[in-house]
Amino acid sequence: MSSKDIREKYIKFFTDRRHKEIAPAKLVPENDPSTLFTSSGMQPLVPYLLGQSHPAGKRLVDSQPSFRAEDIEEVGDNRHTTFFEMLGNWSLGDYFKKEQLPWIWEFLTKELELKPERLFVTVFGGDNNSQVVTPDGKTFELGLDADSVTEWSKLFEKEKIAPIVVDMTNPETSPLEISAGRIFQYGVSKNWWSRSGSPDKMPTGEIGGPDSEVFYDFGINLGLHEESPWKDQPCHPNCDCGRFLEIGNSVFIQYQKQADGNLKELDQKNVDFGGGLERLTAAAGDKPDICQTDLFKDIIKSIEGLIQAANVYGVKGPKDNFRIIADHIKGATFLIKDGVEPSNKLQGYILRRLLRRAAVEMHFLDGFKLKAMNKMSDLVEAVVETYQGTGYFEEVDINMIKKVIDEEMQRFEKTLEKGLKEIEKIDQIDGKKAFDLYQTFGFPYEVTEELFRQKGQEIDREQFRKEFEKHRELSRTASAGMFKGGLADHSETVTKYHTATHLLHQALRDVLGPQVFQKGSNITSERLRFDFSFDRKMTDEEIKQTEDILNKRIEEDLKVERKIVSPQEAKEIGAIGLFDEKYGNEVSIYGIGPGFALDPKAKDQRERAGYYSLEFCGGPHVEHIGIIGKIKITKEEAVSAGVRRIRAQIV
Ligand SMILES: [Zn+2]
Numbered sequence: 001m002s003s004k005d006i007r008e009k010y011i012k013f014f015t016d017r018r019h020k021e022i023a024p025a026k027l028v029p030e031n032d033p034s035t036l037f038t039s040s041g042m043q044p045l046v047p048y049l050l051g052q053s054h055p056a057g058k059r060l061v062d063s064q065p066s067f068r069a070e071d072i073e074e075v076g077d078n079r080h081t082t083f084f085e086m087l088g089n090w091s092l093g094d095y096f097k098k099e100q101l102p103w104i105w106e107f108l109t110k111e112l113e114l115k116p117e118r119l120f121v122t123v124f125g126g127d128n129n130s131q132v133v134t135p136d137g138k139t140f141e142l143g144l145d146a147d148s149v150t151e152w153s154k155l156f157e158k159e160k161i162a163p164i165v166v167d168m169t170n171p172e173t174s175p176l177e178i179s180a181g182r183i184f185q186y187g188v189s190k191n192w193w194s195r196s197g198s199p200d201k202m203p204t205g206e207i208g209g210p211d212s213e214v215f216y217d218f219g220i221n222l223g224l225h226e227e228s229p230w231k232d233q234p235c236h237p238n239c240d241c242g243r244f245l246e247i248g249n250s251v252f253i254q255y256q257k258q259a260d261g262n263l264k265e266l267d268q269k270n271v272d273f274g275g276g277l278e279r280l281t282a283a284a285g286d287k288p289d290i291c292q293t294d295l296f297k298d299i300i301k302s303i304e305g306l307i308q309a310a311n312v313y314g315v316k317g318p319k320d321n322f323r324i325i326a327d328h329i330k331g332a333t334f335l336i337k338d339g340v341e342p343s344n345k346l347q348g349y350i351l352r353r354l355l356r357r358a359a360v361e362m363h364f365l366d367g368f369k370l371k372a373m374n375k376m377s378d379l380v381e382a383v384v385e386t387y388q389g390t391g392y393f394e395e396v397d398i399n400m401i402k403k404v405i406d407e408e409m410q411r412f413e414k415t416l417e418k419g420l421k422e423i424e425k426i427d428q429i430d431g432k433k434a435f436d437l438y439q440t441f442g443f444p445y446e447v448t449e450e451l452f453r454q455k456g457q458e459i460d461r462e463q464f465r466k467e468f469e470k471h472r473e474l475s476r477t478a479s480a481g482m483f484k485g486g487l488a489d490h491s492e493t494v495t496k497y498h499t500a501t502h503l504l505h506q507a508l509r510d511v512l513g514p515q516v517f518q519k520g521s522n523i524t525s526e527r528l529r530f531d532f533s534f535d536r537k538m539t540d541e542e543i544k545q546t547e548d549i550l551n552k553r554i555e556e557d558l559k560v561e562r563k564i565v566s567p568q569e570a571k572e573i574g575a576i577g578l579f580d581e582k583y584g585n586e587v588s589i590y591g592i593g594p595g596f597a598l599d600p601k602a603k604d605q606r607e608r609a610g611y612y613s614l615e616f617c618g619g620p621h622v623e624h625i626g627i628i629g630k631i632k633i634t635k636e637e638a639v640s641a642g643v644r645r646i647r648a649q650i651v
């Protein structure tokens with residue numbers, strides 16, 4: 001079964017069950033500075049999970065391209081990638097566990113024809129540090145997710161599979177019980193979801209709940225169980241040896257943290273399901289390696305072609321190197337498509353790391369002889385072909401993507417030469433130095449090791465690993481902090497800046513003309529950045545006029561109003577912005593200034609309807625714009641031909 005079949009079957013399965021298909025978000029979130037990338041299908045939907053109504057309704061489905069920079073070091077095994085597609089379905093206060101679990105089961109066993117005996121599930125086993133409070137004030141311990149156990153038990157029994165429940169939170173559980181288990185209970189670290197982690201870390205008002213994962217059992221020992229932390233026990237779903245592959249997770253958002261520290265049942269209970277397309281395809285083909293699926297095969301073949309079959313994936317060559325190159329070139333292609341360029345900051349830095357790491361890996365596979373890395377951009381074609389028919393690359397200039405990669409490779413060649421010279425100079429290399437080389441020049445451990453084997457030196461691998469782990473912990477903490485801190489501390493400022501982009505969009509159209517159209521925006525807690533179509537530099541006078549309009553409107557303290565209307569109606573009253581075809585019958589628009597300039601001579605429908613600004617948008621926004629404060633345009637510059645960029649600050 002091809003990945004394309006699986007993607008289509010999934011969307012159809014849920015649209016047949018009255019879900020609306022929504023368009024995927026870009027890989028780089030436009031209005032959320034708290035995170036670098038869209039890393040799951042849930043992420044763009046957080047405002048709706050928190051209670052805002054979604055214009056497409058209460059049942060949603062999509063396939064969301066996602067990117068996880070924090071997994072970059074894990075790439076190289078049989079299942080981790082930086083870029084992946086996540087199939088997702090949501091219930092926003094509609095159906096719950098009784099519908100969700102049987103549907104997922106039906107999709108996996110009937111649509112994908114996975115054998116039920118190969119499926120294992122996990123559930124939340126409870127947390128004796130957390131209390132749930134009932135509406136009449138009684139409290140009880142946050143216990144086992146018994147509803148999920150009941151649902152799964154029924155489904156397994158129908159297939160004549162014994163639904164044996166095993167408590168993995170109990171250290172006394174015996175190896176015999178583990179090897180007989182089918183439904184595994186784990187604690188807060190494995191089967192609890194909230195944006196902040198376990199219940200005790202959730203701030204007041206935060207929502208969360210138990211989750212339930214499905215694992216596919218490849219039934220074989222890949223030779224790694226003996227190296228896993230669980231080596232003294234039989235293998236079980238959360239063992240990381242590669243035998244069990246997590247193929248889907250249903251999150252049940254049913255609690256909200258209270259000021260007194262207890263959890264309260266939510267009125268609007270949500271379901272959030274995410275399943276990795278790469279992994280589902282591997283399971284459907286019973287291949288314990290995502291690189292053997294059609295989502296990677298042609299890319300791997302192209303790599304073999306570039307290095308002229310000196311190494312062949314999984315036969316003569318080490319698999320890891322091929323997997324890293326294939327993942328990184330794919331991730332890089334998608335990031336460049338979504339507007340990222342190599343740099344030393346934020347998203348650009350991650351892209352640079354992907355490209356340079358892939359280059360060193362190619363150099364290594366090459367035996368340091370050929371210059372395959374200089375032809376790396378050729379691999380873009382295999383990536384694009386892999387996604388033919390998905391729409392992801394239909395309107396994309398492939399040569400532009402290749403050019404970005406070629407330019408970065410030219411820059412990197414110089415650094416690489418310097419790095420190789422550096423290695424020549426070092427007499428004795430230890431694990432710490434090997435790590436420095438890795439950090440500074442992007443030399444993977446194996447590359448350094450290989451170079452010194454040639455010089456007759458051995459490196460302490462354990463020391464390298466320790467340095468590496470230390471660094472990984474640090475970067476994980478940093479990215480977790482970025483996600484949490486960003487949302488919690490800056491949401492108010494970000495909301496002000498976002499609302500200001502609506503005003504700026506309209507003010508620019510007033511000053512420069514209706515050919516001005518938003519091309520993108522990016523917001524941090526310090527400034528807003530707004531890209532728009534316009535073919536020349538703005539004059540100082542025009543910048544001043546724009547700024548004056550912004551501040552005049554803010555002084556008038558216009559009101560912000562949200563409306564749900566039909567796309568037809570939205571167009572008729574002159575709403576601007578990106579219109580998403582997939583939204584169906586209803587769209588969400590935000591108007592600023594109801595009652596503004598109700599002048600019979602008003603020049604367009606928008607003004608006659610009484611709005612200064614009217615745009616398609618998902619929110620969130622301030623309620624009155626007076627709260628934004630004074631705005632200053634700090635910079636106006638070119639981004640590319642026909643596109644200008646403005647930076648502005650609240651002062
Ligand atoms: Zn194992």
Ligand SMILES: [Zn+2]
Binds near residue numbers: 590619621
């Ligand atoms: Zn908006």
